[in-house]
Structures are given as structure tokens and as C-alpha cells.
Amino acid sequence: MAQVLPDERELRRVIGDGDTIADGEVEGLGEQELVDLYRSMVVLRTYDERSVVYHRQGRIGTYAIFWNHEAMQAGSVYALDRDDWVFPSYRESAIGLLRGMPVETVLSWWRGHPSGWWNPLDYNVASICVPIGTHVPHAVGLAWGKKLRGEKTVAVAYFGDGATSEGAFHEGANFAGVMKAPAILFCNNNQWAISTPVSAQTAAETLADKAVGYGMPGVRVDGGDVLAVYEATREAVERARAGDGPTFIEALSYRAAPHATADDPSAYIDMERVEEERQNECLGRYARYLWRIGVLTDELEEQIRGEALQAMKDGIAAAEAEPSADPELVFRHAYVNPPPSLSEDLAELKRVLGNE
Amino acid sequence: MSEKTLVEAINECFHVELERDDSVMVMGEDVGRAGGVFRATAGLRDRFGPDRCVDTPLAEAGILGSAIGLCMAGWRPVCEMQYDAFSYPCLDQLITHVGRYRWRTGGAMEFPLTIRMPYGGGVRAPELHDDSPETYYVHTPGVKVAIPSTPADAKGLLAAAIREPDPVVILEPKLHYRTMRGEVPDGEHVTPLGKARVAREGSDVTLVAYGSMVPLSEQAADELAGEASVEVLDLRSLKPLDEDALLASAAKTGRVVIVQEAPRVAGFGAEIAAILAEKAILDLRSPVLRVTGYDVPYPYWQIEDAYMPSVERVTDAVRKLLRF
Ligand SMILES: Cc1ncc(C[n+]2csc(CCOP(=O)(O)OP(=O)(O)O)c2C)c(N)n1
Numbered sequence: 052m053a054q055v056l057p058d059e060r061e062l063r064r065v066i067g068d069g070d071t072i073a074d075g076e077v078e079g080l081g082e083q084e085l086v087d088l089y090r091s092m093v094v095l096r097t098y099d100e101r102s103v104v105y106h107r108q109g110r111i112g113t114y115a116i117f118w119n120h121e122a123m124q125a126g127s128v129y130a131l132d133r134d135d136w137v138f139p140s141y142r143e144s145a146i147g148l149l150r151g152m153p154v155e156t157v158l159s160w161w162r163g164h165p166s167g168w169w170n171p172l173d174y175n176v177a178s179i180c181v182p183i184g185t186h187v188p189h190a191v192g193l194a195w196g197k198k199l200r201g202e203k204t205v206a207v208a209y210f211g212d213g214a215t216s217e218g219a220f221h222e223g224a225n226f227a228g229v230m231k232a233p234a235i236l237f238c239n240n241n242q243w244a245i246s247t248p249v250s251a252q253t254a255a256e257t258l259a260d261k262a263v264g265y266g267m268p269g270v271r272v273d274g275g276d277v278l279a280v281y282e283a284t285r286e287a288v289e290r291a292r293a294g295d296g297p298t299f300i301e302a303l304s305y306r307a308a309p310h311a312t313a314d315d316p317s318a319y320i321d322m323e324r325v326e327e328e329r330q331n332e333c334l335g336r337y338a339r340y341l342w343r344i345g346v347l348t349d350e351l352e353e354q355i356r357g358e359a360l361q362a363m364k365d366g367i368a369a370a371e372a373e374p375s376a377d378p379e380l381v382f383r384h385a386y387v388n389p390p391p392s393l394s395e396d397l398a399e400l401k402r403v404l405g406n407e
Numbered sequence: 408m409s410e411k412t413l414v415e416a417i418n419e420c421f422h423v424e425l426e427r428d429d430s431v432m433v434m435g436e437d438v439g440r441a442g443g444v445f446r447a448t449a450g451l452r453d454r455f456g457p458d459r460c461v462d463t464p465l466a467e468a469g470i471l472g473s474a475i476g477l478c479m480a481g482w483r484p485v486c487e488m489q490y491d492a493f494s495y496p497c498l499d500q501l502i503t504h505v506g507r508y509r510w511r512t513g514g515a516m517e518f519p520l521t522i523r524m525p526y527g528g529g530v531r532a533p534e535l536h537d538d539s540p541e542t543y544y545v546h547t548p549g550v551k552v553a554i555p556s557t558p559a560d561a562k563g564l565l566a567a568a569i570r571e572p573d574p575v576v577i578l579e580p581k582l583h584y585r586t587m588r589g590e591v592p593d594g595e596h597v598t599p600l601g602k603a604r605v606a607r608e609g610s611d612v613t614l615v616a617y618g619s620m621v622p623l624s625e626q627a628a629d630e631l632a633g634e635a636s637v638e639v640l641d642l643r644s645l646k647p648l649d650e651d652a653l654l655a656s657a658a659k660t661g662r663v664v665i666v667q668e669a670p671r672v673a674g675f676g677a678e679i680a681a682i683l684a685e686k687a688i689l690d691l692r693s694p695v696l697r698v699t700g701y702d703v704p705y706p707y708w709q710i711e712d713a714y715m716p717s718v719e720r721v722t723d724a725v726r727k728l729l730r731f
């Protein structure tokens with residue numbers, strides 16, 4: 052039976068601190084790959100920072116900030132094949148950008164516009180899951196179903212530390228173990244569920260300990276270290292493809308921003324700690340690493356940031372250029388064969404709105 | 408009396424009831440340190456301690472299931488579900504246990520627990536922050552349901568629920584948490600379950616509503632001024648239901664429109680219509696109409712106004728009845 056080995060309680064790290072902790076290396080990652088990873092992180096960071104601004108400007112609605120979560124998202128997705136599936140929570144709302152989803156699609160989702168709802172089959176990215184932990188069994192079901200069909204697809208479910216308290220997480224994890232599903236349960240342990248610290252969420256020493264009860268390996272990784280996340284995920288993918296079943300990955304990080312734009316964390320978080328974490332945020336850590344090994348230059352950095360910023364400018368322009376949504380859409384898509392009463396309702400609505 | 412917002416009235420109720428009865432405790436996600444994401448439980452943890460205002464793990468079934476056991480140990484738990492649609496994981500416990508346990512003990516035990524949650528749409532929020540789930544609750548035998556529409560009732564109905572020996576679910580119109588202000592009695596204030604309120608007197612047609620549909624119905628009544636004299640009946644409590652008030656108003660006006668935000672099929676409006684068909688048919692001068700949400704998932708917010716019952720849809724229904 053798979054177990055959390057004692058040494059796996061240690062956080063895996065690759066990136067050093069440029070001082071006493073030496074940098075490691077990940078086999079198979081050349082300069083191009085390292086830059087790709089950097090680009091992914093910049094795309095996400097730019098998306099996030101611009102979104103907070105757009106929210107303040109009233110151009111998008113309430114928004115769940117993922118600042119300092121980019122290493123977890125970019126590192127893990129980079130370890131997947133294009134055929135593998137991603138099941139995001141609201142915290143990974145923009146993860147589809149790493150699969151070629153247009154910026155305006157994600158922005159539209161946060162604008163409450165129907166053009167923000169994508170076809171998961173276009174990207175192998177499932178819909179954003181809002182009710183905590185409920186998508187864990189979905190990812191497990193997809194992985195299991197692909198296995199039954201003889202395909203080598205892996206599915207990753209992303210969820211938070213708080214989600215590990217929900218029944219759906221436990222039932223999904225158990226199914227994953229029992230069905231030997233090629234699934235990865237990726238826990239973004241940012242140590243807060245809105246105002247609830249992880250210490251009030253579980254009495255377990257680590258979240259990775261949860262894996263033991265479901266007969267799968269639990270791995271702990273520094274969630275601010277994109278290379279460590281990549282490596283841990285790659286190993287989990289290899290295990291899954293080899294038929295060895297699921298892995299639970301606990302990526303330890305810190306929520307260094309409000310839960311969402313509507314939240315004021317100063318009421319419950321020690322803001323000094325937040326400031327410390329902000330100094331050590333994941334993109335800066337990776338950039339400094341790339342500088343140390345001589346991969347990043349001012350020119351390259353500027354170019355990548357410039358491209359990401361331009362994509363956001365184009366994206367918000369495209370989202371705002373969407374024609375306002377047709378109220379008729381209220382009645383669409385819930386059924387393949389809608390009950391006749393829906394067309395009566397639509398006719399009534401059109402008459403009342405004077406659109407008939 | 409003092410003027411308060413709806414959510415301030417709820418908060419005051421908690422302070423009064425926790426002081427009054429030391430077996431009352433509050434539990435839920437983010438209710439303690441943060442005082443609730445809408446601040447309904449603000450100040451309770453500081454005043455009454457972390458055992459009487461408990462930040463629970465993120466698990467709605469766990470919250471409600473453990474509340475059953477807490478009742479058995481002599482507590483009166485008030486469980487917060489952070490949002491309407493996030494209460495759904497608790498439905499398993501609600502249906503299989505909360506509504507049945509007393510019955511199962513041959514009436515020997517009481518389960519004086521309260522579940523409360525913000526509900527309803529119109530708040531421009533992402534998916535699943537907008538539901539009107541009253542039907543799931545009211546359909547469960549053994550469970551009572553109340554829905555306030557004013558700050559005073561938000562305080563009074565919550566107090567009634569906390570003191571009630573049966574399990575009660577309170578749905579609070581989040582759209583009006585901070586935007587609606589009203590006079591609220593100071594200190595202890597109880598609005599009995601099962602007593603409707605005539606929010607506005609009229610003689611031509613009755614609008615039956617609850618929660619956030621009450622102010623909307625009053626707007627519709629304003630709109631119709633000069634055309635029809637509209638009575639607005641605020642049910643306040645769906646179970647127990649004030650049938651006397653419903654039948655009296657139907658007898659007086661002879662025309663009834665039910666306004667409900669939840670999807671139509673088998674919604675609470677259908678129950679009202681059925682009662683009118685059973686007990687008021689000879690008083691009615693026209694069919695009973697429903698203005699409701701549609702039988703679709705609550706839409707993305709840019710088109711939520713097309714889903715929500717609107718003043719236009721209500722006045723349209725009233726005019727239909729007047730022409731009948
Ligand atoms: C079933 C359910 N209950 C409650 C909520 C409200 N809610 C939204 S985010 C959140 C905290 C989630 O914390 P965590 O799982 O750690 O993820 P994070 O937000 O930190 O990424 C809560 C309680 C929800 N969305 N779904």
C-alpha cells in the first residue's frame with residue numbers, strides 16, 4: 052500500500068535562496084523550457100494584477116485573487132500533456148490561458164457574461180468550480196473513465212486547504228484510490244480558507260497525511276517553487292500513466308492577498324506575515340533563480356512582460372466589445388430537449404420586455 | 408426602536424439571544440474571527456468566546472450533522488451556511504436526520520437547531536451565489552422555514568427560530584442585507600412563526616410574497632396606483648403557514664398573484680396555489696397566477712435581471728387578472 056514516507060513530510064524544493072541554500076536542477080528542463088515556465092507565470096501574474104485593477108475600475112465583478120499561486124498552477128500544468136485534463140476551482144480561474152484559452156473568455160466569466168463559459172473539450176479544462184471540493188470526484192471520474200477506455204489521460208483537480216474538509220473531497224479521493232484512477236489531487240495549501248487558518252481546518256500534521264487513508268502517495272512540495280511543483284507533478288503523472296493510480300500533492304504556499312476583491316483580511320490575518328510572504332512571492336523567486344543561472348535578461352523579461360500586458364489590454368477590450376448578452380440565453384443550454392413550458396416562458400418574457 | 412440594516416438586525420438578535428440563553432451557540436464557516444462574510448455574527452466570538460461562536464472546518468454536512476449531536480448534548484446550535492447554494496452539502500443531514508430524529512425517538516427528544524443563510528439573486532455575483540432554495544427545505548417534513556423581508560422581522564424571526572423546539576431554517580434576503588434599513592425593536596424581540604403580515608392593504612388583488620419579493624411586490628403596487636388597489640401579503644413563514652391570513656386576503660380581493668424568486672416547478676408558489684384551489688375556490692374571481700424564476704439554472708449576472716421576477720412581470724400578471 053502506498054504511504055506518505057517520512058521524508059515526504061519535508062517540502063520538496065529545487066530553487067535555492069541565492070545565499071545559503073543552493074539551487075537545484077530539474078532533469079529534462081533546458082533553457083527553452085525554463086523560459087516557457089517563466090512565461091506561463093508572467094501570463095498568470097499579469098492576468099491577476101490587471102484583474103484587480105479592472106475590478107476597481109468596475110470593469111469586472113467580484114474576483115478571486117490568485118497572486119502568489121502562479122507557481123503551483125504553471126508548474127503543475129507544465130507537467131501535463133495537452134490531452135490531460137484540468138479541473139480548476141475559482142482560484143485557478145485563468146489556468147485555461149496556459150492551454151490557449153483567450154484572455155477575454157476568462158475576463159468575461161468574471162464579468163458575468165455568457166461568453167465567459169467555454170467548451171471544456173476545446174482545452175481539456177473543465178468549468179470553473181465554485182462549490183468547494185465538489186469537482187474532485189469529477190476529475191477522478193474522468194480519469195477512471197479514460198482508463199476504462201484504454202486511454203492514457205491524466206486528470207488534475209485543483210482545490211484548497213479548506214476543501215480537504217468537505218465530504219466530496221474525501222469521497223473523490225477514496226474513489227481515486229479504489230479505482231486506481233490516473234488522477235492527481237492537487238491541493239493548494241495557501242493556509243487560509245477565507246478567515247479560517249489551516250490549523251482550524253484539520254488536526255492532521257500535514258494535509259498530505261490525508262493521502263494515507265486513501266491508499267495513495269501524499270507528496271509535499273514548496274508551492275512557491277515552480278520547479279519543485281513541476282517535478283512533483285511530473286512524477287505523479289508518470290505514476291498515473293504507468294497504471295499506479297492517483298497521487299495527492301500538497302503544495303504549501305501562502306495567500307498573500309485578500310481571498311477575493313470583496314474581502315478585507317486585515318480583520319483576521321497578521322498583515323506583517325503577509326508582507327513577509329509578499330517579499331518572497333513565487334514569481335520573483337523564480338526570476339531571481341533564472342538570473343542566477345544566466346537564463347533571464349532584461350530584454351527577455353521586458354519582452355515577456357510586454358506581451359502579457361498587451362494580451363490583457365487586447366483581452367479586456369475584446370471582452371468589453373462583446374455585445375450585451377441576449378436575455379433569451381436565460382432559457383438556453385439547460386436541457387438538450389427543453390420542456391415545452393420553457394418556450395412559453397420565453398414568449399412571455401419577450402412580450403413583457405417589449406421585444407416581441 | 409432604532410434604525411438598522413437587515414444584517415445589523417440579525418447581528419443584534421444574536422447578541423440578545425446568546426446573552427439570554429447560554430445554551431445557544433453559533434457555528435459555521437468564518438463566523439468567528441471574521442464575524443461572518445456578511446458580518447451577521449460580528450462581535451460574538453469576542454463577547455461570548457470561541458466555544459459559543461465557532462469557526463468550523465469547511466464542511467456543511469459536518470456542521471449540520473454535528474449540530475444534531477450538539478442538540479443531544481443540550482445545546483441550541485445556530486448553523487450558518489455561508490451562501491444559499493453552498494448549503495446543499497447539508498441537505499443529506501437535513502433530510503435523513505434533522506427532519507426525522509425527533510420522530511425516530513417517538514417524540515422523546517428535541518432538536519432545537521436553527522440553520523440560517525443568505526439567499527437570493529440580484530447581487531451580480533459569480534455562479535451559485537444567487538439561489539432561492541426554500542423549496543428543498545420546506546419540502547422536508549419535520550423542518551420549519553421562515554423568510555424575513557424587513558430588518559425587524561429578520562431579528563424577530565431569528566429569535567423565534569432560536570427559541571423554537573423544532574428545527575427551523577431561516578433564509579435571509581442578501582440583496583437587502585445592507586441596503587434595507589428599518590426600525591427594529593431594541594432588546595428582546597420575537598416575531599412568532601406562522602403569522603403573516605399585511606405589508607400593504609388593498610381590495611382588488613393580492614400579491615403573495617416573501618423575502619426579497621415583498622419590496623418588489625410593493626413597488627409593483629405603487630406602479631399600479633390609480634389602476635388597482637393592491638394588497639401585499641408577506642408570508643414571513645412558509646411552514647407553519649398562516650393560512651388564515653392567506654384565505655382572508657383571497658376572500659377580500661378575489662384575485663391572487665404569487666411572486667416567487669425560485670424556479671417555478673413545484674416551488675412554494677405551487678403550494679399556495681393549491682391551498683387556494685382547495686379552500687378558496689368560491690372566493691376567487693380569476694385564476695391564480697405565479698410570477699417566478701424560470702426552470703433553468705440561475706443565469707450569469709449580466710442577464711440575471713431577465714430571470715428575476717420584475718415589477719413589469721408582476722404588473723403584467725395583475726393586469727391580466729383585472730381583465731379576466
Ligand atoms: C460548498 C461551499 N461552501 C462554502 C463556500 C464559500 N467559500 C468560498 S471560498 C471558501 C474558502 C475556501 O478555502 P480553500 O479551500 O482553502 O481555498 P482557497 O480559497 O484558499 O483557494 C469558502 C468557504 C463555497 N464556495 N462552497
Ligand SMILES: [Mg+2]
Pocket residue numbers: 211212213239240241242243244245
Ligand atoms: Mg486556502
